[in-house]
Amino acid sequence: MVYQGSKNRIAKYIVPIIQKYIDDNNIETYIEPFVGGANIIDKIQCKNKIGADINDELIALLKYVQKNPTIPIAPKICSKEHYMDVRENRKAGGGKYSKEYTALIGYCASFGGKYYNGGFGQVRTGKRNIYYERVINLRKQAISLKNISFMSCDYNYFKDVKNCLLYLDPPYKGTSNYAKSCMNYDHFYKFCHDIAQNNFVIISEYDMPSEEFKCIWQKERTVCQDANRTNGQKATEKLFIPNL
Ligand SMILES: C[S@@+](CC[C@H](N)C(=O)[O-])C[C@H]1O[C@@H](n2cnc3c(N)ncnc32)[C@H](O)[C@@H]1O
Structure with missing residues (x-):
């Protein structure tokens, strides 16, 4: 679905990375707490798929x-x-x-x-x-x-899950706001670390604190994020995992 911050255009790169984690580790439940236009979850193969959004x-x-x-x-x-x-x-x-x-x-x-x-x-x-x-x-x-099981909730709802893979694509820090959004980024970084103790966690962001997270993939792309509708700005999409 057309969506602000959609990952549809980079799905061909990031879906195989996420899918390999699922397959290599026999993951049975995939959770996407910031599902947006469902442009990644619709391409993932997993026994149980949960897509949530606030x-x-x-x-x-x-x-x-x-x-x-x-x-x-x-x-x-x-x-x-x-x-x-x-x-x-x-x-x-x-x-x-x-x-x-x-x-x-x-x-x-x-x-x-x-x-x-x-x-x-x-x-x-x-x-x-x-x-x-x-x-x-x-x-x-x-x-x-x-x-896919769709549900409406804050990402914190998933704080106690175990043996799942969570792909987190939050509103990027410092970019345009969503209709309904509630993000405290320090809390979000802690959430990622906490759930990574019992799950696989992959995050899309432009930047994450470097001591706590490792970048596992990156690619430059053209985006249109600002209120002036300016085309052609470059940004580097990245995937991170928590350093355990
Ligand atoms: C970058 S978009 C996700 C885009 C999606 N991956 C796609 O490809 O279409 C971020 C989403 O996070 C949701 N969101 C914002 N704050 C949230 C929160 N606290 N808990 C859950 N979802 C939230 C927004 O409503 C928005 O749909």
Whole structure:
């Protein structure tokens, strides 16, 4: 699914790394506590897969798509007026539209999948209906969401799990905020160390404290993260594991 901070473009590099840890260590449960657009978990093979996120509207949409892969609630066209109406209703506490519908419009019709933070994604190129192209892409993704348990919670919910692999892709420190986000990074680093005592832990970030974490992979890529919608900025994606 289109998503701010999506790992879809680097999935071909990082999924094989995560998958090798799962296969080599006979891991039966894979957990992604910051699942976002489910762009990594949908490509992982594991007996049990859990995808969680603090954004309950996002989780409602992912569960809806699992059950309704043709996404019958999606209109063919989303005008700016309709987008603003859904956004205003959400700001006022909701009620007029379901959580899954609010999320569908928020992700598919916002600029860059930025979920109401980036404004309406204008269709700039001739006859393209970018909103609906995103709906079609989500329909294509639906089949690979089938065997995932989705839940809405804070990442701390997983503090006591054992014998799992956790792939953690938090909001990167110092980058744009998400609709619902609550990160204390010192607490997050401690959480990673604590759970690594009984699990395999792999983290996506630009930087982690070097004495406590080891970088196991990195690659430069072009990103568009800032509020000015500037294209072409370079950033180095990295994977880290805790130093035990
Ligand atoms: C970088 S995105 C994940 C992108 C995802 N890997 C993908 O490829 O689409 C980070 C996610 O963390 C979620 N999040 C932020 N704070 C959280 C928290 N305290 N607990 C759980 N999820 C949180 C956000 O809602 C967002 O979906």
